[in-house]
Amino acid sequence: MIRWSVLAAGALVALGVATVSPVAAQSVNRNLIDQLNLQLIYVALPLTLFVEVILVYAVIRFRNNDDPEPTAENPTLEVTWTVATAIVLVFVGWSAYNVLASPYISPTPEVEAAPPDVEPDAEIDVLAYQWGWQFDYAAANVTTQNLLVLPRDEDARLRLRSDEVLHSLYVPELGLKQDVFPGQNTTILTRALENGRYRGYCTEFCGDGHARMRAQVYVVDPETYRQWLAAHEDERLVTAPPNASVGNATGAANATAATSRFSSPA
Numbered sequence: 001m002i003r004w005s006v007l008a009a010g011a012l013v014a015l016g017v018a019t020v021s022p023v024a025a026q027s028v029n030r031n032l033i034d035q036l037n038l039q040l041i042y043v044a045l046p047l048t049l050f051v052e053v054i055l056v057y058a059v060i061r062f063r064n065n066d067d068p069e070p071t072a073e074n075p076t077l078e079v080t081w082t083v084a085t086a087i088v089l090v091f092v093g094w095s096a097y098n099v100l101a102s103p104y105i106s107p108t109p110e111v112e113a114a115p116p117d118v119e120p121d122a123e124i125d126v127l128a129y130q131w132g133w134q135f136d137y138a139a140a141n142v143t144t145q146n147l148l149v150l151p152r153d154e155d156a157r158l159r160l161r162s163d164e165v166l167h168s169l170y171v172p173e174l175g176l177k178q179d180v181f182p183g184q185n186t187t188i189l190t191r192a193l194e195n196g197r198y199r200g201y202c203t204e205f206c207g208d209g210h211a212r213m214r215a216q217v218y219v220v221d222p223e224t225y226r227q228w229l230a231a232h233e234d235e236r237l238v239t240a241p242p243n244a245s246v247g248n249a250t251g252a253a254n255a256t257a258a259t260s261r262f263s264s265p266a
């Protein structure tokens with residue numbers, strides 16, 4: 001009887017794990033986070049079922065025991081559960097540490113003496129303000145408003161700062177979430193893996209315009225990215241995304257000469 005319930009439980013675990021397998025992630029950051037979640041679920045699900053099965057078994061098996069005796073002095077049992085717990089904790093700690101140690105996950109405070117290991121292909125200064133986002137592509141002399149464009153399959157380093165209060169940049173699909181502090185630069189690293197249009201939010205309540213503090217995030221081919229930068233060189237507060245048709249649909253009110261200039265690149 002018990003053997004069958006254990007088998008059924010095992011089948012359920014296999015089914016559960018099979019259904020939570022994530023689809024291909026949109027960024028290296030997101031990949032790392034999803035893989036860690038999956039790894040921990042593989043350990044947590046069988047353990048949960050193991051405990052529940054023992055619990056249910058004990059409740060049923062000993063339900064009519066009028067004179068229960070506590071277990072005293074069982075060194076084998078005690079050593080077993082101590083060692084098993086230690087192994088689980090070491091596994092969880094090791095898995096989490098590996099992900100946290102990645103430069104794609106943990107931000108780097110601005111310390112000139114210790115540059116991050118990865119040399120990025122794109123460097124973008126991000127200014128969070130009440131209420132919006134400004135992105136500064138210093139190398140191309142382009143700034144954008146509420147519009148972040150990233151080259152696919154290339155490392156992008158975002159240097160975040162705020163002028164007044166706490167904000168937080170949140171792009172869930174790319175696995176980005178980082179507080180932005182006044183008077184302090186915080187650097188994060190990402191590499192997007194899929195072309196697309198994603199949403200960015202401020203996720204730190206920052207005043208009555210907080211809900212309006214959103215950004216469009218575009219991931220495009222590296223060539224498209226460079227063409228877009230070249231088309232907007234020396235422009236301030238660009239709102240026209242690389243894809244002209246999408247830009248017309250979303251940014252009609254903000255359409256500037258920049259849009260038409262991009263549609264017919266020189």
Ligand SMILES: [Cu+2]
Nearest residue numbers: 167202206213
């Ligand atoms: Cu904010």
